[in-house]
Amino acid sequence: MTHPDPPDRLEYFTRLWVQNQRAVAAFIHMSLRDAHHAEDVLQEVAADASRNFGRYDPARPFAAWLIGIARQRLVDHYRKQERQRAQLSQDVLDLLDQSYAEVAEEVDDRLVALRKCMEKLPEHHKLLVNRRYGFDDPLADIAKSIGSNAKAVNAMLTRVRKLLADCVQQRMEATHD
Template sequence: MGADTDAVGAPTARPDSAAFVREVTANQRRLYAFILSLVRTPADADDVLQETNLVLWQKSTEFTMGTNFVAWAFRIARFQVMAFRKRQRRSKEAFDDDLIDLLATEAEDRLDEDDARRTALRGCLKKLRPDQAALVAERYEPGGCVNDMARRAGKSPKALSEQLARVRAALLKCVTRSLEAEARP
């Protein structure tokens, strides 16, 4: 039976394959983080993620593009974790399905909160003065080092660290206000 046939070998209608692959690819980190929160080791999470990706592809005809892909993928991942745990039942460390459900719900909530924080941070970064934004960007790009930055700016590392601390504090305050405003009815 080919990848694009049903149980009796008849062709199936797939959603736009490229769009579906983009959805799967764009959400791999979230899916991995979700699965990792439900299993014991990164190796287990890798295995379950592979199984989940396979099932996502097999069930792609059941997904309606434009609907909530992450919720759909998390539901499939949750079932894959439960199947994985059933295979691991002989181990004393296996979680029961109720605990998996509880952990899955908490993981979804945390990931949603993380998304909200990232969105708020992006908005707050846009509100920084250009010199502050450049300072943050330079510090957090790969290889960004306070000592090198201070030397280039003609400042002491301590002075630059204090300047960064003030910008971080302003960002934290802005993110906190944004999240509180979003939480208000």
């Protein structure tokens, strides 16, 4: 398979990017966790990918190609942020990196599953999750509004995240059965 000629190539790249950007975004967010840094890296990946699109082999999955570029960008980022990277040994980071890449490519299915799982949450859990992750309300603010403390709210969020992760996994496995 070959690339289309310009200007169709631009449209082709755009279409591929739109289809796959969430996977690479997920991979970067998992690797970095700091949302602002992750967005910076994502934008670098987008720029790199558009510049180097001629090197993309259409026989390969585009998401995997983007994740490859993201890996290089992350290495650059880690060089600047050594403290963060020093948390784990390189061989362990490689193991995680591989798992992140695998899971990232499932992001769309996981989002579908998560939406269903979130619908089943009790209202107060939904509110809690939305306030924290949708509105970025500080833990202390949430705690104050419900007469609790930040530690307890954090513990509750951890439990809800775990519940959701288990629910998503069950749905994913059920889908693949």
